[in-house]
Amino acid sequence: xxxxxxxxxxxxxxxxxxxxxxxxxxxxxxxxxxxxxxxxxxxxxxxxxxxxxxxxxxxxxxxxxxxxxxxxxxxxxxxxxxxxxxxxxxxxxxxxxxxxxxxxxxxxxxxxxxxxxxxxxxxxxxxxxxxxxxxxxx
Amino acid sequence: xxxxxxxxxxxxxxxxxxxxxxxxxxxxxxxxxxxxxxxxxxxxxxxxxxxxxxxxxxxxxxxxxxxxxxxxxxxxxxxxxxxxxxxxxxxxxxxxxxxxxxxxxxxxxxxxxxxxxxxxxxxxxxxxxxxxxxxxxx
Numbered sequence: 001x002x003x004x005x006x007x008x009x010x011x012x013x014x015x016x017x018x019x020x021x022x023x024x025x026x027x028x029x030x031x032x033x034x035x036x037x038x039x040x041x042x043x044x045x046x047x048x049x050x051x052x053x054x055x056x057x058x059x060x061x062x063x064x065x066x067x068x069x070x071x072x073x074x075x076x077x078x079x080x081x082x083x084x085x086x087x088x089x090x091x092x093x094x095x096x097x098x099x100x101x102x103x104x105x106x107x108x109x110x111x112x113x114x115x116x117x118x119x120x121x122x123x124x125x126x127x128x129x130x131x132x133x134x135x136x137x138x
Numbered sequence: 139x140x141x142x143x144x145x146x147x148x149x150x151x152x153x154x155x156x157x158x159x160x161x162x163x164x165x166x167x168x169x170x171x172x173x174x175x176x177x178x179x180x181x182x183x184x185x186x187x188x189x190x191x192x193x194x195x196x197x198x199x200x201x202x203x204x205x206x207x208x209x210x211x212x213x214x215x216x217x218x219x220x221x222x223x224x225x226x227x228x229x230x231x232x233x234x235x236x237x238x239x240x241x242x243x244x245x246x247x248x249x250x251x252x253x254x255x256x257x258x259x260x261x262x263x264x265x266x267x268x269x270x271x272x273x274x275x276x
Contacts, residue, residue: 047222049202056202057195064187064194083232084185087225091241091249094221103229111229116250 004041009093013120015128017135022058023098025066027131031121033114034073034081034102036066036135045096048088059098066100069138073131074102082110089115142179147231151258153266155273160196161236163204165269169259171252172211172219172240174204174273183234186226197236204238207276211269212240220248227253 006016006024014026014037022042028035040059042051051059067084074081081102088098103110109117123131144154144162152164152175160180166173178197180189189197205222212219219240226236241248247255261269 047205048198048224049205053199056198060186060194060198061191067185067187083227083229085225085227085229086186087223087227087251089221089223089225089251091221091223112254113225113227113251 004039004043006039007093007095010037010039010095010097015132017132020062020065022055023062025062025135027128027135028099028101029120029122029128031123031127032107032109032119034070034077034131036070036100038062038066038098038100040096042096046090046094047096050096063098063100065138066098069135070100070102072138073134074104076134079104085113087113087115142177142181144177145231145233148175148177148233148235153270155270158200158203160193161200163200163273165266165273166237166239167258167260167266169261169265170245170247170257172208172215172269173252174208174238176200176204176236176238178234180234184228184232185234188234201236201238203276204236207273208238208240210276211272212242214272217242223251225251225253 010026014028017025017027023038023040026037028037045051063086071081082105083103085101085103152166155163155165161176161178164175166175183189201224209219220243221241223239223241
């Protein structure tokens with residue numbers, strides 16, 4: 001078993017939070033949205049059909065779990081979300097990953113998708129640590 | 139059992155293709171990309187966690203099947219895709235739906251996501267019929 005490694009591109013914009021049974025869970029370092037990234041720890045996976053059906057079913061359940069975490073982060077920040085946005089894109093970084101983002105009607109980009117748009121704002125370190133603790137405890 | 143009904147917003151931009159076990163499969167009426175929309179036939183569903191775990195597992199498998207169809211449509215058109223883009227957004231139309239889109243590096247919007255961007259081009263009727271036949275036979 002080789003050690004799973006997140007593509008270096010993820011290191012630039014997100015931080016490791018926790019390992020769930022299938023996925024490495026990362027917090028996107030962007031104060032605008034509660035935003036998790038799920039990386040299935042399956043070497044070489046790019047598309048969903050690079051996973052086995054049991055891995056895909058596990059991924060679906062971890063996506064739902066991530067949605068619940070994102071909802072909780074929004075609530076805890078006093079900004080409950082209006083809609084989850086879930087996407088596997090990978091046009092920029094091919095390693096299979098799923099975005100789970102909490103959106104609000106007043107979030108500045110609504111109703112457009114958030115990817116490929118400027119405006120990211122890094123989290124303050126104290127906020128980042130609070131969020132990471134909440135994700136690890138969820 | 140009430141009859142499932144796609145939101146009228148889908149009628150404006152896409153056409154019914156076929157019913158799979160869980161989802162109504164629609165062809166997005168846009169000549170730029172091979173693009174399917176999956177609507178789980180579950181009344182009132184908005185988020186993934188409005189489905190039961192077995193429905194979610196079935197959805198995942200239908201998403202993968204849709205990806206294979208999108209790949210085949212790209213090949214048949216002589217424009218093999220470089221990446222699948224899969225997303226459940228729903229900021230504009232809340233009824234739960236999943237986009238499965240075939241992207242190419244030369245598709246004009248690459249690497250950005252395609253939603254919320256202008257430029258849709260309707261399919262010619264003959265092309266639309268060919269695509270619907272291919273989807274129904276897949």
